Amino acid sequence: MDYVIGPRLHLFEIDDQPWFPRYLRGKIQECLTFCWSFSFPYLRSGPSASSSLARVLRKELGSSLPSYTFIDFCAGAGGPTPIVERHLNGQLAKEGLEPVNFVLTDLYPNPEAWNRIQEQSPAFRYVAQPVDAGKAPGKEILLGDDNVTGKKEKKVFRMFNLAFHHFDDDGAKRILRDAVQGSDAIGIFEIQSRTLSGFLQVAAIGPILTFLTPSHGPFLNFGHLFFTYIIPILPFVMVFDGYMSALRTRTPQEILELLDTIPERDRAGWEWKWGRQSFAKPVGEINYFMGIKNPPE
Numbered sequence: 001m002d003y004v005i006g007p008r009l010h011l012f013e014i015d016d017q018p019w020f021p022r023y024l025r026g027k028i029q030e031c032l033t034f035c036w037s038f039s040f041p042y043l044r045s046g047p048s049a050s051s052s053l054a055r056v057l058r059k060e061l062g063s064s065l066p067s068y069t070f071i072d073f074c075a076g077a078g079g080p081t082p083i084v085e086r087h088l089n090g091q092l093a094k095e096g097l098e099p100v101n102f103v104l105t106d107l108y109p110n111p112e113a114w115n116r117i118q119e120q121s122p123a124f125r126y127v128a129q130p131v132d133a134g135k136a137p138g139k140e141i142l143l144g145d146d147n148v149t150g151k152k153e154k155k156v157f158r159m160f161n162l163a164f165h166h167f168d169d170d171g172a173k174r175i176l177r178d179a180v181q182g183s184d185a186i187g188i189f190e191i192q193s194r195t196l197s198g199f200l201q202v203a204a205i206g207p208i209l210t211f212l213t214p215s216h217g218p219f220l221n222f223g224h225l226f227f228t229y230i231i232p233i234l235p236f237v238m239v240f241d242g243y244m245s246a247l248r249t250r251t252p253q254e255i256l257e258l259l260d261t262i263p264e265r266d267r268a269g270w271e272w273k274w275g276r277q278s279f280a281k282p283v284g285e286i287n288y289f290m291g292i293k294n295p296p297e
């Protein structure tokens with residue numbers, strides 16, 4: 001177990017600030033999506049953070065995986081979810097099982113990015129209205145066509161990718177309470193941590209963005225190049241926010257303490273697990289914390 005660096009700090013991230021320009025916020029979201037999807041060394045077939053997240057879901061949910069619909073709260077520009085979908089549904093197809101569906105939501109919806117994702121796969125839909133992760137709408141809105149009663153009714157899995165650390169303790173408690181009252185599973189996935197390896201991982205973001213931006217896939221445009229090489233705001237904000245995020249990331253023990261503040265009757269039947277999944281040794285790893293309601297024996 002890595003040594004945890006100090007207490008969790010309430011520092012600020014630049015792209016959280018209301019004064020941060022909307023245009024650059026969109027570019028930062030795209031940089032985050034890039035960090036989720038690139039593999040190191042830069043081999044297209046190697047594991048990325050996103051494909052490792054898919055592996056975690058497959059491992060932890062086992063044969064119950066097809067019974068869920070995955071709702072991405074705080075989806076931003078999509079983050080890891082399109083790659084997670086490709087991996088999971090590719091594997092389910094090989095096993096002759098039905099694909100699972102994904103729903104993108106955010107307090108600040110990003111229909112432009114989400115339409116692009118939807119064009120790539122019929123497994124995606126999105127909620128165009130703002131969705132507050134601490135006060136989510138009911139199943140009928142989140143699940144859409146998957147909200148059928150009877151044998152084929154889907155369970156709700158709430159995903160928080162690179163997002164849970166953004167919330168202060170009150171916000172985080174609201175999210176956890178809303179999840180245990182209104183869903184069947186929750187997964188918190190972070191690619192940074194308050195550990196030495198977490199800090200080294202953030203340090204790698206600067207060179208990665210500087211050297212690999214030209215291969216930025218669908219996001220590459222003049223603005224991206226300009227704000228990377230001429231006025232390097234994007235690498236600066238990504239590294240600065242990366243360190244702030246690492247200092248704000250909770251340990252599993254700290255999340256358990258937040259859960260203890262929720263009435264016991266609401267938590268009844270929930271099982272909690274956590275762990276790490278490496279994708280780029282020695283420092284690249286996903287830290288996850290999951291809760292499952294009434295897991296199969």
Ligand SMILES: C[S@@+](CC[C@H](N)C(=O)[O-])C[C@H]1O[C@@H](n2cnc3c(N)ncnc32)[C@H](O)[C@@H]1O
Nearest residue numbers: 032074075076079106107108131132133161162
């Ligand atoms: C760092 S981004 C993570 C984006 C994406 N999941 C990823 O991995 O790249 C955090 C996201 O949380 C969203 N957000 C902030 N407060 C929220 C809230 N109360 N409910 C839902 N989304 C929220 C922001 O709009 C932003 O898109």
